[in-house]
Amino acid sequence: MHPNPFGLAYSLSPVDLPEPLAPxxxxxxxATTVIAVAALLLALLNAHALRSWxxxxxxxxxxxxxxxxxxxxxxxxxxxxxxxxxxxxxxxWEQLRARRLGSLPAAEPExxxxxx
Amino acid sequence: MLFPTLSFGIFFLAVYxxxxxxxxxxxxxxxxxxxxxWVFYGWWDARxxxxxxxxxxxxxxxxxxxxxxxTRQGWRQAWLALGVAANLSILGFFKYYGFFMVQLExxxxxxxxxxxxxxxxxxxxxxxxxxxxxxxxxLIDIYRRQTAPAGLLDMTLLMSFFPHLVAxxxxxxxxxxxxxQRVPEMSRGMAAMGFALIVWGLFKKAVIASxxxxxxxxxxxxxxxxxxxxxxxxxxxxxxxxxxCDFSAYSDMAIGVAALLGYRxxxxxxxxxxxxxxxxxxxxxxxxxSSWLRDYLYVSLGGSRHGLLRLCFAxxxxxxxxxxxxxxxxxxxxxxxxxxxxxxxxxxxxxxxxKGWRALPAWLGVAITFHxxxxxxxxxxxxxxxxxxxxxxxxxxxxxxxxLTPLLLALILLGMSFHFFPRFTVQQVGLRLRQxxxxxxxxxxxxxxxxxxxxxxxxxxxxxxxxx
Numbered sequence: 126m127h128p129n130p131f132g133l134a135y136s137l138s139p140v141d142l143p144e145p146l147a148p149x150x151x152x153x154x155x156a157t158t159v160i161a162v163a164a165l166l167l168a169l170l171n172a173h174a175l176r177s178w179x180x181x182x183x184x185x186x187x188x189x190x191x192x193x194x195x196x197x198x199x200x201x202x203x204x205x206x207x208x209x210x211x212x213x214x215x216x217x218w219e220q221l222r223a224r225r226l227g228s229l230p231a232a233e234p235e236x237x238x239x240x241x
Numbered sequence: 242m243l244f245p246t247l248s249f250g251i252f253f254l255a256v257y258x259x260x261x262x263x264x265x266x267x268x269x270x271x272x273x274x275x276x277x278x279w280v281f282y283g284w285w286d287a288r289x290x291x292x293x294x295x296x297x298x299x300x301x302x303x304x305x306x307x308x309x310x311x312t313r314q315g316w317r318q319a320w321l322a323l324g325v326a327a328n329l330s331i332l333g334f335f336k337y338y339g340f341f342m343v344q345l346e347x348x349x350x351x352x353x354x355x356x357x358x359x360x361x362x363x364x365x366x367x368x369x370x371x372x373x374x375x376x377x378x379x380l381i382d383i384y385r386r387q388t389a390p391a392g393l394l395d396m397t398l399l400m401s402f403f404p405h406l407v408a409x410x411x412x413x414x415x416x417x418x419x420x421x422q423r424v425p426e427m428s429r430g431m432a433a434m435g436f437a438l439i440v441w442g443l444f445k446k447a448v449i450a451s452x453x454x455x456x457x458x459x460x461x462x463x464x465x466x467x468x469x470x471x472x473x474x475x476x477x478x479x480x481x482x483x484x485x486c487d488f489s490a491y492s493d494m495a496i497g498v499a500a501l502l503g504y505r506x507x508x509x510x511x512x513x514x515x516x517x518x519x520x521x522x523x524x525x526x527x528x529x530x531s532s533w534l535r536d537y538l539y540v541s542l543g544g545s546r547h548g549l550l551r552l553c554f555a556x557x558x559x560x561x562x563x564x565x566x567x568x569x570x571x572x573x574x575x576x577x578x579x580x581x582x583x584x585x586x587x588x589x590x591x592x593x594x595x596k597g598w599r600a601l602p603a604w605l606g607v608a609i610t611f612h613x614x615x616x617x618x619x620x621x622x623x624x625x626x627x628x629x630x631x632x633x634x635x636x637x638x639x640x641x642x643x644x645l646t647p648l649l650l651a652l653i654l655l656g657m658s659f660h661f662f663p664r665f666t667v668q669q670v671g672l673r674l675r676q677x678x679x680x681x682x683x684x685x686x687x688x689x690x691x692x693x694x695x696x697x698x699x700x701x702x703x704x705x706x707x708x709x
Contacts (some may be wrong), residue, residue: 132415132416132417132418132419132420132505133416133417133420133505137416137507137508138496138507138508139434139438139493139496139508139668140430140431140434140435140438140500140506140671141430141431141505142430142431142433142434142668142671142672142675143430144430148428148429149429152426152428152429152432153261153427154679155429155432155679156432156435156436156501156679157261158679158680158683159436159679159682159683159686160257160501160683162679162680162682162683162684162686162687163683163684163686163687163690165683166684166687166688167687167690167691170687170691171690174694177699178246178247178248210691211691211694211695212695214691214692214696215695215696218695218696221647221648222452222456222646222648224646224647224648225646225647226645226646226647
């Protein structure tokens, strides 16, 4: 058996899609824009994730600064009401989680810090 | 550093930017990716980065020695045997030392030796089974002349490359080294599939697997005797869905992350619970490990070349050792023995099925196969043999449910339904995504991540396969 000089044969990877006859140029720029837009939107709309992450950092000077910055950012996004969509969705999801089968009483929904 | 965390997100943004900025020089790009991979691995325990480097140098050196003895078959075999033995010694020391010492101590006690042995507590390096198997496959492929020799940088990067480092897929040298030898190109389709697989994996892990684990599977398996039959049954089905959603999620995210860096990894899962036989299951579940076991263990044990009896022995031995690969525990041995014996029985049935007996309808084959796999998962998940037996005994003891909720039931059904979707559903999604303008896709990715984040439990449990 001779090794394939190109590595993994076409179609053996889930990322292999049939290429169009004229592939659009600038795939790297396109992918980078996707990542940049997604990162920007997540930074604006998911400040609570940034805050949770900061609180989970190992204790130290840097983590204190990170927590302070994350709290400031969370507060700024809250004033713009940008935290509301994720917290609203989370509240709905918690209500769904709290439902019980049959006649069992519903459990108390868990709320994230900053909610309720 | 776990994939579904902000730490990994920030790390990946830095690696993505650095790797593509360095595309002018493939060598510097690879050095950058290698250092990034060591940072990723060192996040758990920096000491084990040295083990990773030593393992890569060992396999590269042993391969060079095999290549240097091109015309002397005896020497080639000797270097191969030494290299494989060295790999197995590393794996054995870290993974099985404690288990065998405990068994030895129990055996000595049974013979009347009353003193306790001094047993070292060994920390298991994350992903050691994966990178050791990767190194061994390179060595054996070099011996069999099935792959081209790799330079030290390529070999070290092959074993250290962070997307597959800790939980696979086990990517063979012949698949990845040629990709390392030129600056990769990324098409829009590849990038679109990368985004689709990362988001899809994130959903399976953070929503389905985590929810099932924390609210159903973990509490029931922690003390099976405290739960009624309905909870036990729900936890068994829940675990089948959890382990699939957890492990396939890791593979999906690994493949997606690699694609965004320009590299193609192979399939690792293909809707395994729709398999109509156990042989079919192993063509669909953890494909990179099952093909590894087939090519390097089953074939070496004789495979199908020496008659039916030898074939059944090779199947049983391969699955037993496959069970032990997961860890030093009698439950993994039982899991492997169950799979090995059913695989052998399927083969015997195919050989000796009376003429005129019709084959099982496909749906019945799927149902039977799934429930054999389910039985194996109970041993795989239970903390001990006694817990597994308590679990199985409790399944018929009666009793209702205190844990099952409409949401958990829906997640179990949703997780099972993935196996019956059209096979290339994610690829169909990828075809549509690549046509979107970048800002629209960026918005869609952000919306998907936000929705997943709103649904996930607090915190992230490690992937199940990190422990292997």
